[in-house]
Amino acid sequence: MDEKRNIIRIDGYEKVTGRAKYCGDLYFDRMLYGKILRSKYAHAKILNINYEKALEIKGVHGVVTSWDVPGEKTIGAIRFDHFPFATDKALYSGDGIAAVACESEEICDRALEAINVEYEELPAIFDMFEAMKKESPIIKEEFDSNILTHYPLRKGNVEQGFKSSDLILEREFNTQFVEHAYIETEAVIAVPGEAKDCYEIYGSIQCPHSTRKGVARTMGVPLKNIRIIQANMGGAFGGKDDSMTILAVRACVLAKKTNRPVKVVYSREESIIDTYKRHPYNLKYKIGVSKDGKIQAMKVLMYADSGAYLSMTPFVTWRSVVQATGPYEVENVETDIYGIATNNPYTGAFRGFGSPQIIYAQESLMDEVAEKLGMDGVELRRINGYKQGSTTASCQKLEGHKVSLMEAMDKVIEKSDYFNKKEEFKIYNAKSERFKKGIGLSCSFRGCSLGAEGTDATGAIVSVQADGSIYILAGLAENGQGLKTTFSKIAADVFGIDVSNCSYLPQDTGFIADGGPTVASRSTLMGGSAVKLGAEIVRDRIKDSVKKTLEASSLDDIVFENGKVINIKNKKEIEFKKACEIAYFDGKNITAYGWYKAPDVYWDEEIGQGPAYFTYVYGSQIAELTVDTWTGKIFVDNAYAAHDVGNAINYTGTLGQIYGGVVQGMGYGLFEEVDVQDGFIKNTNLDEYFIPTVKDFGNIYPIVIENPDKYGPSGGKSLGEPTIELMSSAINNAVSNAMGKRFYKIPIDLETIVTGKQLKRKQKRGSEA
Amino acid sequence: MIIHIKFKVNGVDYDIKTENNKRLLDVLRDDLRLTGTKEGCGIGECGACTIIMDGEAVNSCMVLAGRANNTEIMTVEGLEKDGELSTLQDNFVKMGAVQCGFCTPGMLMSAKALLMKNPDPTVEEIKEAIAGNLCRCTGYTQIVEAIKKTGEENR
Ligand code: FES
Ligand code: FES
Numbered sequence: 001m002d003e004k005r006n007i008i009r010i011d012g013y014e015k016v017t018g019r020a021k022y023c024g025d026l027y028f029d030r031m032l033y034g035k036i037l038r039s040k041y042a043h044a045k046i047l048n049i050n051y052e053k054a055l056e057i058k059g060v061h062g063v064v065t066s067w068d069v070p071g072e073k074t075i076g077a078i079r080f081d082h083f084p085f086a087t088d089k090a091l092y093s094g095d096g097i098a099a100v101a102c103e104s105e106e107i108c109d110r111a112l113e114a115i116n117v118e119y120e121e122l123p124a125i126f127d128m129f130e131a132m133k134k135e136s137p138i139i140k141e142e143f144d145s146n147i148l149t150h151y152p153l154r155k156g157n158v159e160q161g162f163k164s165s166d167l168i169l170e171r172e173f174n175t176q177f178v179e180h181a182y183i184e185t186e187a188v189i190a191v192p193g194e195a196k197d198c199y200e201i202y203g204s205i206q207c208p209h210s211t212r213k214g215v216a217r218t219m220g221v222p223l224k225n226i227r228i229i230q231a232n233m234g235g236a237f238g239g240k241d242d243s244m245t246i247l248a249v250r251a252c253v254l255a256k257k258t259n260r261p262v263k264v265v266y267s268r269e270e271s272i273i274d275t276y277k278r279h280p281y282n283l284k285y286k287i288g289v290s291k292d293g294k295i296q297a298m299k300v301l302m303y304a305d306s307g308a309y310l311s312m313t314p315f316v317t318w319r320s321v322v323q324a325t326g327p328y329e330v331e332n333v334e335t336d337i338y339g340i341a342t343n344n345p346y347t348g349a350f351r352g353f354g355s356p357q358i359i360y361a362q363e364s365l366m367d368e369v370a371e372k373l374g375m376d377g378v379e380l381r382r383i384n385g386y387k388q389g390s391t392t393a394s395c396q397k398l399e400g401h402k403v404s405l406m407e408a409m410d411k412v413i414e415k416s417d418y419f420n421k422k423e424e425f426k427i428y429n430a431k432s433e434r435f436k437k438g439i440g441l442s443c444s445f446r447g448c449s450l451g452a453e454g455t456d457a458t459g460a461i462v463s464v465q466a467d468g469s470i471y472i473l474a475g476l477a478e479n480g481q482g483l484k485t486t487f488s489k490i491a492a493d494v495f496g497i498d499v500s501n502c503s504y505l506p507q508d509t510g511f512i513a514d515g516g517p518t519v520a521s522r523s524t525l526m527g528g529s530a531v532k533l534g535a536e537i538v539r540d541r542i543k544d545s546v547k548k549t550l551e552a553s554s555l556d557d558i559v560f561e562n563g564k565v566i567n568i569k570n571k572k573e574i575e576f577k578k579a580c581e582i583a584y585f586d587g588k589n590i591t592a593y594g595w596y597k598a599p600d601v602y603w604d605e606e607i608g609q610g611p612a613y614f615t616y617v618y619g620s621q622i623a624e625l626t627v628d629t630w631t632g633k634i635f636v637d638n639a640y641a642a643h644d645v646g647n648a649i650n651y652t653g654t655l656g657q658i659y660g661g662v663v664q665g666m667g668y669g670l671f672e673e674v675d676v677q678d679g680f681i682k683n684t685n686l687d688e689y690f691i692p693t694v695k696d697f698g699n700i701y702p703i704v705i706e707n708p709d710k711y712g713p714s715g716g717k718s719l720g721e722p723t724i725e726l727m728s729s730a731i732n733n734a735v736s737n738a739m740g741k742r743f744y745k746i747p748i749d750l751e752t753i754v755t756g757k758q759l760k761r762k763q764k765r766g767s768e769a
Numbered sequence: 770m771i772i773h774i775k776f777k778v779n780g781v782d783y784d785i786k787t788e789n790n791k792r793l794l795d796v797l798r799d800d801l802r803l804t805g806t807k808e809g810c811g812i813g814e815c816g817a818c819t820i821i822m823d824g825e826a827v828n829s830c831m832v833l834a835g836r837a838n839n840t841e842i843m844t845v846e847g848l849e850k851d852g853e854l855s856t857l858q859d860n861f862v863k864m865g866a867v868q869c870g871f872c873t874p875g876m877l878m879s880a881k882a883l884l885m886k887n888p889d890p891t892v893e894e895i896k897e898a899i900a901g902n903l904c905r906c907t908g909y910t911q912i913v914e915a916i917k918k919t920g921e922e923n924r
């Protein structure tokens with residue numbers, strides 16, 4: 001690695017010494033512990049909750065239910081349909097019914113056992129297709145059907161397109177529920193404030209401002225009464241958004257009831273049972289191609305299991321509809337996606353956000369089409385893949401940024417020696433009976449930031465001190481991805497100083513404006529731009545103050561470099577520190593707010609057309625693996641990942657994002673699955689829900705491509721999510737390359753490899769449960 | 770039941786009264802407020818709670834408090850000496866082995882236990898030693914590199 005580009009993580013010191021405080025590590029005076037009682041049924045009416053007995057236990061300070069929620073009973077990022085405490089009904093097995101605040105967690109357990117809830121079990125629906133039947137009961141009263149969302153996309157005329165095709169292929173794919181499995185489980189401490197009806201909430205909260213909205217709404221107080229302070233985050237991957245609002249509300253209601261700080265830390269089991277998962281999808285693809293490999297038409301029909309709550313289903317499925325046909329030029333497209341309510345655990349945001357499912361399907365399909373046409377998948381992708389100026393399914397012309405799909409593919413092919421390996425493996429497989437080797441590729445494009453999902457703007461405060469050291473405070477949060485370091489680097493670069501001069505303050509809704517959620521890989525692009533703008537404002541003020549000292553005739557002659565402020569005309573220079581001191585004594589405000597609003601985007605919901613995102617990123621990954629056909633074990637020997645990141649501002653962090661995303665992608669393709677049976681999760685801890693260990697794969701080769709983007713700070717854009725979305729299809733293609741057989745479902749587990757099907761019992765219909 | 774245990778943690782002698790049903794993890798975190806050691810699963814699967822007990826890496830969520838009596842324990846807080854990071858810690862920071870940092874204390878202790886016995890381990894030996902430490906962020910690669918480099922610097 002280029003040593004110069006290695007910047008040291010600014011929160012590294014506290015994290016390797018054990019000093020970094022995560023929410024679970026915080027203690028407050030008179031603090032109580034809280035725990036949640038969850039539903040016994042996947043769907044039931046709550047007739048009565050009797051907690052008299054619990055209150056008699058020594059050390060129990062309070063029990064709360066929906067009755068104790070002083071404001072509105074619901075929260076929701078998109079629609080207010082989610083009850084932190086089930087009010088009349090429990091809609092899934094993780095629904096909270098009551099909560100207790102006690103002197104210890106152990107007393108909490110006893111208190112929960114002493115609560116008696118009378119239920120009336122209702123028929124439950126666990127299957128999306130059953131939920132869509134006319135005769136099925138409606139699960140969520142506030143909706144008029146179990147179809148919660150529908151996004152269509154129409155372009156050209158698909159029937160015409162299929163008519164002019166030489167080959168038509170129809171395939172159905174299925175994906176699974178997946179758990180985020182951040183190593184830190186959810187934690188919150190709600191502390192009653194000094195002022196009346198005010199609360200401070202500390203927590204592993206991914207989007208403090210969203211959580212604040214939910215807490216203020218349910219507590220029935222103005223936003224200013226709630227201060228959310230983000231503790232260090234032990235990973236989020238999209239998973240600590242509305243789930244944390246739910247938890248924060250529960251803790252806050254307990255704090256109100258007891259008038260004491262209340263800490264709630266979910267056990268791993270609670271974390272898995274309570275919080276949202278990645279949406280399982282059913283995807284039906286129909287594709288028509290001409291003999292020469294040009295795609296003529298694509299018809300895509302998808303269903304996403306939303307579970308019991310809406311959560312982020314609209315935005316997740318919207319991204320799917322925008323990107324469903326992949327990075328390919330297709331004249332005729334008809335896509336529909338439906339989000340369906342069931343009594344399963346609810347689903348929501350998860351790194352990738354509606355892309356891993358579709359990419360798995362569409363990239364597997366591309367290889368199969370190529371096979372049928374007698375060409376390599378790479379060739380088919382070259383024919384149809386996006387190039388500069390290509391048009392997307394929603395008729396957006398790809399311009400204003402470098403369309404680097406071909407570059408990503410070429411680089412990953414070269415690095416992996418794809419074509420030679422294919423030949424080698426053919427020879428190997430002909431000789432080897434038990435072990436088979438394969439190699440597979442996939443590629444993608446991805447819209448950056450929120451796109452037409454919603455308002456896209458964010459802010460940052462850059463506060464320069466008189467001695468040249470700097471505080472940065474931004475509206476987006478460090479979730480472990482290295483944002484503090486990246487933002488500090490962006491500011492440091494504006495001032496021409498080393499990043500070690502910067503400190504990043506914890507996110508606190510009391511001090512920084514609502515800058516939207518830390519999602520959609522938007523931090524570098526959006527937050528980074530805000531930091532840069534803020535820093536530039538301060539830089540210009542400093543210039544103004546030192547103009548005299550440097551005898552500069554124009555501010556444009558002053559540059560900030562290597563810790564110095566220099567007049568490039570007369571070569572006069574002063575230390576950056578000195579310049580800050582001059583500006584300070586000059587009475588200049590050397591703190592500034594940078595605010596960045598994304599360029600406008602637009603979407604026509606009726607026909608699914610429009611420029612969905614203002615810029616895109618491109619990537620391609622290759623998996624090279626060995627299948628043990630006796631045991632079904634698949635081992636990825638080598639994985640290659642090429643991603644255009646615009647500019648790798650934090651190079652070490654960029655590599656880390658790629659390694660981490662690729663490994664999560666392997667888990668997604670190979671063995672991760674939340675086993676939901678009749679609405680209840682069977683694998684509730686990490687002994688049964690497997691995430692990859694260091695021994696589960698071979699080597700990963702990251703390839704960083706940098707085509708600076710005019711919208712990003714110093715050209716940087718998104719990376720977090722693209723890295724996870726490609727591996728499952730690359731693996732699927734590699735497995736079929738190895739075995740000469742295709743699979744249509746992930747995870748591609750051992751049984752499926754050996755027997756061709758999954759050895760799992762079928763779900764009961766809810767009515768028989 | 771209240772029990773009385775004596776042990777050494779990071780070179781400091783402790784003589785404490787605690788409950789016999791507590792896990793060593795709880796004693797470290799709640800009683801001693803050494804919160805560097807984390808809990809990720811509570812069932813011995815994730816390694817976030819790894820500490821070194823009499824020279825061996827153990828999951829402190831699987832050890833009852835009483836077992837710690839008369840032992841010598843090292844936690845992540847014991848790695849830094851006189852305000853200076855150890856080479857292992859320094860390499861973790863420099864080489865990108867830390868993202869969210871929640872697995873980091875456990876990773877460091879597994880690595881430290883390995884290096885105490887085997888100062889310059891191979892990649893395979895490193896993987897074996899941290900196979901019980903789950904990390905959801907880093908994809909492990911930079912962690913293995915940081916441990917490897919520390920070993921090389923021990924040569
Ligand atoms: S908390 Fe001890 S191994 Fe996970
Ligand atoms: S750095 Fe986040 S779990 Fe390892």
